[in-house]
Amino acid sequence: MSDTTTRLALYKPEPSEDVNVETDLNANLDALDLNMGFRICTSSTRPSVKWDGMAIRETDTGKCYVWFASSTTWTEVLLGGGSIDLPAGEQFNVGGTTSTASFAAINTAAATDLLTGRVTGDTQNRFLVETDGGLFWGAGGGSAPDVTLYRSAANTLRTADSFVVDLDVTVSGDLTVAGIGKDIFVTKSALTSRASNVTPANDTHLLASVAANATYLVTVILAWTNGGGGMRCDFAGPASATMVWNDNDGVGVGAIGTDVIFSATTGTTLNGTLVTSGTAGTLNFRWAQNTTNVANTTLLAGCSMYLRRVA
Known part of the structure; x- marks a missing residue:
């Protein structure tokens, strides 16, 4: 009984059959010619009979494909100078x-x-x-x-x-700035009492590290109890640092270590501009009694120091 080949369906006559040149030879040769190398077709005339590994080239798209029987898909072959479209999931x-x-x-x-x-x-x-x-x-x-x-x-x-944003920036967490624009905020976590001493010394809480060659705006908010000795205060900074500052009573100070004194007042806000030179270090708020007294002057917890770097 006659048969056909597995892939091209070429006619295989029985040995006892007469050979028909048109159907047995020419048709088989045409099928071989059609499928030699890449089979030529268009995107709308792809072969309906296909086998695993069959290769086609579409004349209207210029693309080449290979048939994968396992996934029943035509998968594009990458060609030099062309583009490639992979099926979804490939x-x-x-x-x-x-x-x-x-x-x-x-x-x-x-x-x-x-x-x-x-x-x-x-x-x-x-x-x-x-x-x-x-x-x-x-x-x-x-x-x-x-x-x-x-x-x-x-x-x-x-x-x-550098990073430039033309519209808004929304920060849900904390914002950390290392250079210009950096904010430093410290508070007194506990009160401090001093008596019988008129030489300003560093407060144990109100201090901040500052960079070299930088400019900071400084605000210090203070409240204290006065046992009779009052309050005097100033600042100390890194070597060669300068500071112009004042208090909210209108007293202006042109040097970082010059004292401002208070006799009866129990609170003030200090504002100033700190300029550092080539040495980084610490800005310290310093204070003592204005006049020596055995009764304590007590700087209260919750006082604060705020610095913003502006240059």
């Missing part, structure tokens, strides 16, 4: 990674380039993604990328460059 995989992402690659080092972008004529990347997710941007041409965005620690995204 993957472009480099290096045999086990990732299930649509585009997946595995490299030997975190800093290996994963994706780059250039304009014709560029010798340097305008955009670069490294395997660890680091992003780099540049002007292209012969200039190397000069802007970076990367993961510096757990839950931390960082750039070593």
